[in-house]
Amino acid sequence: MSSTLSRAIKSFPNRFDPDVLSTLPAHLQETIRRRHQVLGPGYMLMYREPVEFVSGQGAHLFDHEGNDYLDVYNNVPCVGHAHPRVVEVVSRQLAAVNTNTRYVQEALVDYAERLLATFPAGLSRLSLACSGSEANDLAMRVAKYHTGGEGIIVTRWAYHGITSEVSRFSPSLGKGSPLGPGVRLIDPPDPRLVAPGSTLAEHMRAQVRDAIEDLERHGFRLAALVTDSTYSSDGIFTDPVGYMPGVVEEVHAAGGVYIADEVQSGFARLGEEMWGFARHGVLPDIVTMGKPMGNGVPISGVVFRPEVSDDFGRNVRYFNTFAGSSIPVAAGAAVLDVFEEENVQQRVLENGTTLRAGIEEITRESPYVAEVRGRGLYVGVEIVADRDTLAPDRGLAEDVISDMRDRRVLISGTAKAANVLKIRPPLAFTSADVTRFLETFAEVAKERL
Amino acid sequence: MSSTLSRAIKSFPNRFDPDVLSTLPAHLQETIRRRHQVLGPGYMLMYREPVEFVSGQGAHLFDHEGNDYLDVYNNVPCVGHAHPRVVEVVSRQLAAVNTNTRYVQEALVDYAERLLATFPAGLSRLSLACSGSEANDLAMRVAKYHTGGEGIIVTRWAYHGITSEVSRFSPSLGKGSPLGPGVRLIDPPDPRLVAPGSTLAEHMRAQVRDAIEDLERHGFRLAALVTDSTYSSDGIFTDPVGYMPGVVEEVHAAGGVYIADEVQSGFARLGEEMWGFARHGVLPDIVTMGKPMGNGVPISGVVFRPEVSDDFGRNVRYFNTFAGSSIPVAAGAAVLDVFEEENVQQRVLENGTTLRAGIEEITRESPYVAEVRGRGLYVGVEIVADRDTLAPDRGLAEDVISDMRDRRVLISGTAKAANVLKIRPPLAFTSADVTRFLETFAEVAKERL
Structure with missing residues (x-):
């Protein structure tokens, strides 16, 4: 499906690569094939293994099997999914x-x-x-x-x-x-x-x-x-x-x-x-x-x-x-x-502070993390091949995103080089959600960063 | 409010003229004044006396007093208001x-x-x-x-x-x-x-x-x-x-x-x-x-x-x-x-045919109706000062629209000269709705057309 795609499309951060479609579970393959047949130009999926949700609550999304994913990406459902x-x-x-x-x-x-x-x-x-x-x-x-x-x-x-x-x-x-x-x-x-x-x-x-x-x-x-x-x-x-x-x-x-x-x-x-x-x-x-x-x-x-x-x-x-x-x-x-x-703004301020401090703590010693940036409930982690040259490492960023997704925590990427982790949960994010995110991120960082 | 408005704005068909605001009921005046204070460029109201609705059903809209208006204008609620x-x-x-x-x-x-x-x-x-x-x-x-x-x-x-x-x-x-x-x-x-x-x-x-x-x-x-x-x-x-x-x-x-x-x-x-x-x-x-x-x-x-x-x-x-x-x-x-x-398309075909035939019947002898056009549930009635010259008569068209509105039947106008009645109900329009429309239109036409 993708061999003639332009660089602009291929370089989109955390984009699902249709070339690996055949590695996905059968029903997912089938839906994506049908999708490709009927949707017009420009439609892309996220994640190495795309995902479908049937319900949501707060910063949580649930798939067909009832698995609980922590949404640390979507800003549209700001006060929480299905509030x-x-x-x-x-x-x-x-x-x-x-x-x-x-x-x-x-x-x-x-x-x-x-x-x-x-x-x-x-x-x-x-x-x-x-x-x-x-x-x-x-x-x-x-x-x-x-x-x-x-x-x-x-x-x-x-x-x-x-x-x-x-x-x-x-x-x-x-x-x-x-x-x-x-x-x-x-x-x-x-x-x-x-x-x-x-x-x-x-x-x-x-x-x-x-x-x-x-x-x-x-x-x-x-x-x-x-x-x-x-x-x-x-x-x-x-x-x-x-x-x-x-x-x-x-x-x-x-x-x-x-x-x-x-x-x-x-x-x-x-x-x-x-x-x-x-x-x-x-x-x-x-x-x-x-x-x-x-x-x-x-x-x-x-x-x-x-x-x-x-x-x-x-x-x-x-x-x-x-x-x-x-x-x-x-x-x-x-x-x-x-x-x-719900005094949303105060909650953002408090949980955002904990979130960012936790991410900084986890990545402080990593040779692959150039900077942690952001404010409130919007945090970016710049992933590089080398802290001195600041050469971006898109592959590593996408490994982290994909590992997080496999552990049912949804983040994505941003920046021209697609090497900045984009951590931007619904504002319904609770302190328990911060804890779960940081625990999972620490696991992934331990292996990858 | 309107003295410096351009012709493009003033010529909009069936536009409420803010210069007559003081003739409206007090609460309506107040809401429109507040509206004017906070809304950005381009907002216009319809009808010589604008109207507010609190509920709807089928092709009917109801105001604060429970008055039943027949909606013969809105195409967005196609299968009916609040279906x-x-x-x-x-x-x-x-x-x-x-x-x-x-x-x-x-x-x-x-x-x-x-x-x-x-x-x-x-x-x-x-x-x-x-x-x-x-x-x-x-x-x-x-x-x-x-x-x-x-x-x-x-x-x-x-x-x-x-x-x-x-x-x-x-x-x-x-x-x-x-x-x-x-x-x-x-x-x-x-x-x-x-x-x-x-x-x-x-x-x-x-x-x-x-x-x-x-x-x-x-x-x-x-x-x-x-x-x-x-x-x-x-x-x-x-x-x-x-x-x-x-x-x-x-x-x-x-x-x-x-x-x-x-x-x-x-x-x-x-x-x-x-x-x-x-x-x-x-x-x-x-x-x-x-x-x-x-x-x-x-x-x-x-x-x-x-x-x-x-x-x-x-x-x-x-x-x-x-x-x-x-x-x-x-x-x-x-x-x-x-x-x-509901077999909507068949209903449109049937009621559209009756609607148009009724409008043609009512306006056949009018010296001010140049043509009845349209198909299905979209009918236009071209209002002119003279059937020979076809000189558009916007004022007369707006008199008709306003009289219809006063009888709680909502239509509007179209065309560059704003002289074509725009009769375009929700597709939920029933045969009883057609009857009510035609009865009201016949009353107004008798006086105006």
């Missing part, structure tokens, strides 16, 4: 009605007010969409309209989505997806890339300034800088902070806007704040959010400073049929309920 | 698990096989997305990749969606949304536009040939012709058929593909066939679908001829997190269940 509150609220709404935003819906207004209350003053308009890609697509439409520019700055291996427009500023999609002519790439905030004598803040600011200069030299006025506060696909670079104020100054001086892509870092993923940008001490012009927003019911959002969005609103028609209709809004509101009732 | 089968299946799935397509899901494969079985041979690959816009965006990405072209042909007032890319080939969005440089417009298949001595087939074919020639003269190779088989936003032109084979021949001869946008016309809306394109005796290269697919749970799809999509699949990464996950797939499968159990 009873979300199930109840959404089921009730399904049984009542689902109207779109061209009808009056007090619940939509209530939700918008509640969600906007988690933002700093100034970010006061909410538009809803269906996916993170649609949110970033709308954000960029508005940014281009408002600024009159076409230039875009993103990090070197960023991922922002898969619409035609957004794929053109998502370099991590690889060579099959060409970048737009007005897109410029900068390093993620990796302190190891800073020249001696400089600082991370200077390095980031200089890169943005150079990118703007190069854009302008090519006739592109800046529309936007877009950053994911976790730099997830770049390899997870949450710290240190402190460089953003200078970066945003450059962006604004060039007439551009700063779009904070919170699809990964939003909804308290990083523990300290509801939104990742808040750690950086800057006010974005536009904020986008997605995956965890409805705990699996498709909903995404864009929050604007009105000065940035109101001219678009006066001139451009935008209606997204499903977005903002009663069912996704019910799901979004239920997630906010659970955040309050 | 018990869909509620049950989706609620059960919500309580079980929701994994994405990077895990094995037999239910996804089952659904894809079932849905593809409704297509003619050759259309055999399904990709899922979240919205019709995402479906059309992916369709165009694949079309451009496959053909190497950038040229697009659509009808003059077509609507295909709201991503950056799709908005550039959706002329009905109006002047605020510029068309792409490689987009060319042709007339919808309105026989009244055909020159004496010619035929509709010749007229349509000649327009496509001219558009291709003009594109090539400007350096654009053709990527795709995209048509909505109902020509919904153009004003609803379902008949006569017979012109598409020649049109598609031109498209293929120029190296382009034919994308059938079935967001409006799919899922048996037109009664005779599951898919609108099937009435035209042509095989599309790509088919897109959306709104009714999950009865309100966000799900959309793209079906490809493998020859068109497989090269994209080998080279380009595409992953849509929510799309194809367990909840939307459960909703999609439940809709197909209901189609089989």
